[in-house]
Amino acid sequence: MYSSRFVVEIANCGVKGNIVFGKQVEPSKSRVHYQGKRLRVGSIKHKTDHWFEFEKKLIFSDIYKKRAKEIITLWPEAEKWWEENPA
Secondary structure, eight states: OOSSEEOOEEEOOOTTOEEETTEEEOGGGOOGGGOSSEEETTHHHHTSOOOEEOOGGGTTSOHHHHHHHHHHHHHHHHHHHHHHSOO
16 A cells, blocks of 8 residues: 555454454454454564565566465465464
């Protein structure tokens, strides 16, 4: 939104939803940032808060395909995290 970087963030939400600012939020309206425990995909592999970038030097390459392939490669990290962190 503000730069050429983005995150892929995942979380689990229980069947009852969440309490946000003292109000009940149903699961279908829950958002990842409402969850206390969440993961930014790539953070486990890179051992840091991971962001994906659309680097200026790669402007003439197919950066969108490159980032999509990177996310697909990291997806097992997300699957494992979901299994180990049920709602």
